[in-house]
Amino acid sequence: MAWRGQQVTTRLDSDGTLTVELREQEWQQPTGAMVLVRMEAAPINPSDLGLLFASADTDNAEYSPGRIVARMPEAATRAMAARHGMAMPLGNEGAGTVVAAGDDPAAQALVGKRVACVPGTAYATYALCPAAMCMPVDDSVTAEQAASSFVNPMTALGFVETMRMEGFTGLIHAAAASNLGQMLLRICQKDGIPLVNVVRSSEQAALLTDMGASHVLDMKDPDFVTRLAGAIKQTGAMLGFDPIGGGKMASNMLTAMELAASEGQPFSRYGSSTAKKVYIYGALDLGPTILNRSFGLTWDVGGWLLTPFMAKAGPEVLMRMRGRVMQGLTTTFASHYKARVDLAQMLSKDAVAEYNARRTGEKYLVIP
Amino acid sequence: MAWRGQQVTTRLDSDGTLTVELREQEWQQPTGAMVLVRMEAAPINPSDLGLLFASADTDNAEYSPGRIVARMPEAATRAMAARHGMAMPLGNEGAGTVVAAGDDPAAQALVGKRVACVPGTAYATYALCPAAMCMPVDDSVTAEQAASSFVNPMTALGFVETMRMEGFTGLIHAAAASNLGQMLLRICQKDGIPLVNVVRSSEQAALLTDMGASHVLDMKDPDFVTRLAGAIKQTGAMLGFDPIGGGKMASNMLTAMELAASEGQPFSRYGSSTAKKVYIYGALDLGPTILNRSFGLTWDVGGWLLTPFMAKAGPEVLMRMRGRVMQGLTTTFASHYKARVDLAQMLSKDAVAEYNARRTGEKYLVIP
Numbered sequence: 001m002a003w004r005g006q007q008v009t010t011r012l013d014s015d016g017t018l019t020v021e022l023r024e025q026e027w028q029q030p031t032g033a034m035v036l037v038r039m040e041a042a043p044i045n046p047s048d049l050g051l052l053f054a055s056a057d058t059d060n061a062e063y064s065p066g067r068i069v070a071r072m073p074e075a076a077t078r079a080m081a082a083r084h085g086m087a088m089p090l091g092n093e094g095a096g097t098v099v100a101a102g103d104d105p106a107a108q109a110l111v112g113k114r115v116a117c118v119p120g121t122a123y124a125t126y127a128l129c130p131a132a133m134c135m136p137v138d139d140s141v142t143a144e145q146a147a148s149s150f151v152n153p154m155t156a157l158g159f160v161e162t163m164r165m166e167g168f169t170g171l172i173h174a175a176a177a178s179n180l181g182q183m184l185l186r187i188c189q190k191d192g193i194p195l196v197n198v199v200r201s202s203e204q205a206a207l208l209t210d211m212g213a214s215h216v217l218d219m220k221d222p223d224f225v226t227r228l229a230g231a232i233k234q235t236g237a238m239l240g241f242d243p244i245g246g247g248k249m250a251s252n253m254l255t256a257m258e259l260a261a262s263e264g265q266p267f268s269r270y271g272s273s274t275a276k277k278v279y280i281y282g283a284l285d286l287g288p289t290i291l292n293r294s295f296g297l298t299w300d301v302g303g304w305l306l307t308p309f310m311a312k313a314g315p316e317v318l319m320r321m322r323g324r325v326m327q328g329l330t331t332t333f334a335s336h337y338k339a340r341v342d343l344a345q346m347l348s349k350d351a352v353a354e355y356n357a358r359r360t361g362e363k364y365l366v367i368p
Numbered sequence: 369m370a371w372r373g374q375q376v377t378t379r380l381d382s383d384g385t386l387t388v389e390l391r392e393q394e395w396q397q398p399t400g401a402m403v404l405v406r407m408e409a410a411p412i413n414p415s416d417l418g419l420l421f422a423s424a425d426t427d428n429a430e431y432s433p434g435r436i437v438a439r440m441p442e443a444a445t446r447a448m449a450a451r452h453g454m455a456m457p458l459g460n461e462g463a464g465t466v467v468a469a470g471d472d473p474a475a476q477a478l479v480g481k482r483v484a485c486v487p488g489t490a491y492a493t494y495a496l497c498p499a500a501m502c503m504p505v506d507d508s509v510t511a512e513q514a515a516s517s518f519v520n521p522m523t524a525l526g527f528v529e530t531m532r533m534e535g536f537t538g539l540i541h542a543a544a545a546s547n548l549g550q551m552l553l554r555i556c557q558k559d560g561i562p563l564v565n566v567v568r569s570s571e572q573a574a575l576l577t578d579m580g581a582s583h584v585l586d587m588k589d590p591d592f593v594t595r596l597a598g599a600i601k602q603t604g605a606m607l608g609f610d611p612i613g614g615g616k617m618a619s620n621m622l623t624a625m626e627l628a629a630s631e632g633q634p635f636s637r638y639g640s641s642t643a644k645k646v647y648i649y650g651a652l653d654l655g656p657t658i659l660n661r662s663f664g665l666t667w668d669v670g671g672w673l674l675t676p677f678m679a680k681a682g683p684e685v686l687m688r689m690r691g692r693v694m695q696g697l698t699t700t701f702a703s704h705y706k707a708r709v710d711l712a713q714m715l716s717k718d719a720v721a722e723y724n725a726r727r728t729g730e731k732y733l734v735i736p
């Protein structure tokens with residue numbers, strides 16, 4: 001038996017042409033521990049956009065029904081030589097109903113069930129997925145509620161685990177009004193972890209304050225760094241997570257940490273000896289990271305990514321994290337979407353202009 | 369009994385005035401485990417310049433005999449509030465003869481001996497120093513040969529220890545033609561550690577090649593990053609040490625590491641999973657660090673400083689390192705100087721213009 005439907009693919013050619021298109025696709029009967037999921041909802045996360053468009057010029061692209069042709073900057077085209085010519089399906093996560101399964105009992109057990117899944121090919125009518133990457137949800141949970149059950153929830157919980165593994169006792173989070181930021185706030189509230197939330201508008205600040213956040217700072221405030229230092233002094237938060245990447249956010253966090261750490265201490269030409277660290281886990285700003293290094297010589301900036309974190313954390317920690325997510329899908333780990341689009345609408349100029357801007361609070365959900 | 373002489377001090381006032389001056393000073397009979405060293409030679413290291421002038425405008429300063437008055441930029445003045453108003457002596461290390469000692473047998477044992485020492489106040493006729501921070505040298509070793517026995521040698525050995533502690537197997541070093549860089553090259557040659565040397569002129573490249581270096585790259589070469597990637601591919605050097613700090617050196621190292629790590633691998637939107645790290649251990653360029661983040665999400669940039677490294681390494685490792693340095697003072701750990709100045713000449717406009725430019729191969733030695 002075979003299933004027919006459509007799938008979004010992205011292809012970068014060596015001349016810098018990026019083609020994103022909807023293709024007819026056929027799925028075969030899954031084998032072994034694989035299942036076939038009829039996709040019912042899939043979010044567009046920043047991590048998906050990095051593959052879908054990367055830094056291509058979507059403003060000046062050619063849009064036709066089910067097809068986008070855009071130019072990729074030369075440096076980016078060169079840097080992504082390994083994907084030249086390949087039409088890659090995508091969509092990290094989503095939710096749907098299992099319509100077929102391989103012989104493996106774990107796969108068979110999922111047939112007919114609604115599952116949250118991580119197929120990596122979720123922007124499609126159907127997706128093949130290992131049974132181990134599918135979690136069945138209660139009948140009371142909708143596909144929309146289950147769609148974002150992996151990337152954001154595991155990332156938010158991963159921040160907290162990272163904090164504990166590295167001996168820190170509080171967190172700073174930038175772009176804190178995002179779906180991920182709201183999850184992190186609810187986790188920190190439940191676990192009693194001091195959290196300093198950094199946002200970029202008074203509306204976002206109000207949203208988090210209404211949720212009960214104790215420390216909310218606007219990065220556009222002229223006294224931002226000084227106020228951040230004050231919040232760090234109160235919370236001891238010496239570990240930051242920054243999804244912006246470009247610009248001065250990481251540098252400002254380290255500067256504020258150093259101000260808080262050195263207050264009242266005797267002068268040292270090398271700065272304080274307090275450990276200070278910022279993880280960059282996204283690229284909402286694709287520009288370079290600017291570190292002014294006005295924070296002594298005891299500091300660290302690194303990349304943070306879910307996959308290596310999971311490898312480091314190990315299966316026991318991950319099982320505990322997954323269990324917590326599935327229990328709190330409609331509460332702690334609830335997501336909100338600005339708009340819903342089908343696969344064809346996903347490739348329209350208006351939709352792309354909005355969701356590819358990666359603005360906090362403007363997440364799209366794909367309903368294949 | 370008391371000893372009279374002169375001492376260089378640096379004072380930053382809250383209005384941004386930096387005063388560096390030669391003062392008359394009196395030293396008393398040392399007590400306990402302290403000794404008094406008549407200083408005979410002391411290098412001017414970049415770490416000393418950070419305290420002596422920091423980012424003050426020495427080009428437009430007022431120079432009078434034994435006195436410099438310069439302006440410190442406002443941001444730097446604010447950042448160094450903890451030192452406002454204090455006339456601080458300085459000079460991390462040097463060599464001289466012990467002329468008096470406290471009652472402690474370890475101190476008494478050094479009387480009359482020539483020692484390499486780390487008093488923190490070496491730019492002076494005399495310096496008080498704990499006996500534990502003095503190492504007696506053979507009669508055949510001159511004060512000049514013993515003057516730089518601590519900062520550079522322990523830093524170079526510290527790089528190698530850090531590499532081993534963190535599981536890396538090769539090193540990249542920027543500004544590699546410096547005294548420190550030459551020491552590191554000789555250490556790596558002896559220990560069989562792959563080392564990629566980055567310099568900024570063909571003269572510096574020739575110097576290291578003549579010393580037998582296998583990989584020497586000129587950062588001004590238009591193909592620098594590609595060539596660096598090639599050298600990394602050959603050596604597996606995924607740990608860099610950068611004393612420049614400002615600009616793109618750390619970013620270029622990480623980009624080249626990523627190119628080497630991802631060559632021949634399937635495309636991943638998140639980059640390779642190979643650990644890649646750069647330590648910034650100086651600020652030859654006081655400008656911001658620019659990271660273009662074209663190197664995936666598995667990377668790390670941090671500050672490296674000798675003192676916390678030593679605390680982490682522990683006494684056993686340090687004893688072994690110190691022993692190796694004292695054995696190789698005139699060979700592996702030999703230093704070269706461009707010029708010798710006395711305390712008064714050290715504060716002359718011509719001398720400051722040259723040694724405060726922090727150019728590789730232009731190190732000054734103070735002969736108090």
